[in-house]
Amino acid sequence: MARDLSALFEPRGVIVTGVSSHPAKFGFVALHNILSCGFSGPVYAIGREAGTVLDRPVLASVDDVPAGEADLLMICTPASVNEEIIRKAASKGVRAVFVAAGGYSETGADGADAERRLVALADELDLVMAGPNGQGVVSPPASLCAQIVAPYPPRGRIGVASQSGNFVSAFLNYAEQTGVGISRAVSAGNAAATGVADYLEWFADDPETEVGLCYIEGLADGRDFFERVREVCRRMPVVVVKGGATSGGQRAAASHTGSLAGDDRIFDGMARQAGMLRAATIESAFEAAATFASQPLPAGDRVIVLTTAGGWGVIAADAVTRHPDLTLTPLPADLLTAIDGMLPPRWSRNNPVDLAAGETRDTIPELLDLVAAHPDVDSVIQLGLGIQGNTAAFTRSGPFFPDHGLGRIVDYHERQEQRYAEATTAASSRNDKPVMVASELAVVRPDNPMVAAVRGSGRLCYPSADRAVTALGHLTRYAAWRRARA
């Protein structure tokens, strides 16, 4: 059974230690971030300077906190004082501790001793302890931003657990950029008492979380980890990035998190058996997780590529063909006939379905639905959108706008782009199949009306055909793994 982490992610109130008036100190920053992001429960600041910080009274000790008000203790004080603080906090009803402070096992033998005592104390007091030496915990459903870094991500369905704080930040940054949000995020720090498997298990039961996203450098007990994650994967997809996959990375991990070298092929094989989706990069890991959070699972591996731009069709066809988990399926004969009735003869008559500029006002929305509805199609990748909107933006910024009929044509292009994006979401929802849109404009011009409308639907606009194919590969592989165990 999953360990109950609700006091960490859904605390009634929070106590922050180490609060001072210096805005570069962890205690100040943690307090600032909690207060800034709208946490609605009581927040208590503990520090050595009397007075107020950020308009909050600074209490001299946890003794001064009323009992039963705070579940979470956020520790930004030196190792030497923290055991006493934890003991006092437990007596006030605190049930979870996030130790942001460093000075533990990452610093050597003395720190390791202090860390062992911390673990023993948490056990004794029956506290959930996260960290030490971690960046914090974020929980948008609780409006909680208890971390010492930026940013605070939009609320969503991705649960993040990472052995590196950098990658929590990276995932939160991607969430901010794409709008595909986060349910919970935690930097495991030294993971002295609570590790990635604990977080994933809790996420699997959490109604806010649909997919787990984690970064791992090393595992003290690999078999235990994989047995637990296999159970998690039966209920929720889990995307993983593994650092230290090579000898060079393993040496770096040894000095970063103290992780021992493991055989990467063994990790890979176990991840595959457990149903974890292993991403090659931090960026593709986020995109895979965002896909699980926003697209339905496909019933099979048959992909159709739809494009208004030939080159993108070629590149996508290469990527799908290369992918071991996807099939660039032959265009079904009845679909070919139906499309023949909608487009001039120069269209590709093949998969990719290349419209070859044969579309009229309604062709793209109609085609999308037709293709997505076909029983021999499991997922659709739509390419070549956004171009009209990009030309509109360029025209808007030119010296002739809005005269010479330019106002009208720009409006038309922008409305069309929005319609196309809405059509992809509608085709996906109506047919319960993944329909993915890719364009470099996702990154280059997030204000493109197509990109904005995809974002508005809660989905990812993939920055390239290749990246859409990679994400769809994870989705398709996981769906097959689940079907095989149904």
Next chain:
Amino acid sequence: MARDLSALFEPRGVIVTGVSSHPAKFGFVALHNILSCGFSGPVYAIGREAGTVLDRPVLASVDDVPAGEADLLMICTPASVNEEIIRKAASKGVRAVFVAAGGYSETGADGADAERRLVALADELDLVMAGPNGQGVVSPPASLCAQIVAPYPPRGRIGVASQSGNFVSAFLNYAEQTGVGISRAVSAGNAAATGVADYLEWFADDPETEVGLCYIEGLADGRDFFERVREVCRRMPVVVVKGGATSGGQRAAASHTGSLAGDDRIFDGMARQAGMLRAATIESAFEAAATFASQPLPAGDRVIVLTTAGGWGVIAADAVTRHPDLTLTPLPADLLTAIDGMLPPRWSRNNPVDLAAGETRDTIPELLDLVAAHPDVDSVIQLGLGIQGNTAAFTRSGPFFPDHGLGRIVDYHERQEQRYAEATTAASSRNDKPVMVASELAVVRPDNPMVAAVRGSGRLCYPSADRAVTALGHLTRYAAWRRARA
């Protein structure tokens, strides 16, 4: 000897055909884009409606254009009328023709006949002919945006030639996003008379261009192409993306550009022998080209990773270790000793050099220069910058700013980020070695002061450690190829 394409990329004046008052028609759009982007030479609009379009008089025929004023004819009229137009234009002194109009070989046998006649005519009249069925030509040094799509990129050192107009647009979009600009760009369209090799040969002689970037689907004469490109690569690096690398992509290419399937391993081997850098994706191709355009060539393959964030160091170490053209070099003993004197003992004492939060105000700039100056280091990847600036942006947007000392600390963080970025450029220039900065903030928060300062230096801020390593791999491989042929 390279064919003279100066009339295409540096015309004195331009004639546009097919101009009408309808803002969705190619003639209107081409005229709009040329006029909007500030081309300083004379521009003549030819169309069937009398009056003005975009405040320009519309001439009924090329006959009405004064002789000797225009070098470039941009054709947006149907195939049936173009031969006569070209003949007239040549008599007015036009030396280059870009045929944006379609209706040629991409439409079937009749179109192919018309295309052959066009080629014969261009030969007869000694005209450079680009296209047909292409998006146009862009040449920022001449303030020329003779294309029917967006955007118009910033001026830079990358010369683009593509068998797909989509990918010209994609590369121009990336140039706009990153600020690493374009010298020339041309959509080869059907490449009836002028192909990618012609463009690359001219780029190699062009003082505005430092690197060629191309997309290829098929080659009529592969041996000729590679022999010509090998000569180009002795003078200038060339980055290529090959579409139709798989059976699925080849079928798509056949219906897109009519390219015949070729054996991908043969292409790969020939590209390698010719010294071309083959990129896996459109995105990584741009990043490789941008790297050639903005970083010096390394003298060897020995890479040092510098990081303020441990996880990024691990991931980068994995990527460098995996890369066949790069070596994660052991940290030289004297460098280790020197860094020992600058950092507290918890730093990694290894490559990656992980500062482990041991830095003071000046450590990063000093370390960068120290590492880049070492004779056993050929290139440097700097990670973990931008975090202070990201926190500053978050703080700026919070409810407590600028009081409580926040104004001061935000200013400090932002100044520091700018200093770090300037230090990377200085370390690179002073030591004539590649020094690359990577952060997801490049894409997520282009207004981050570190990202903005890297951009201000004319360099790319790589969106991830993996992508920086991929780009550095191309740079290092090309440098080795050149040394082997010196």
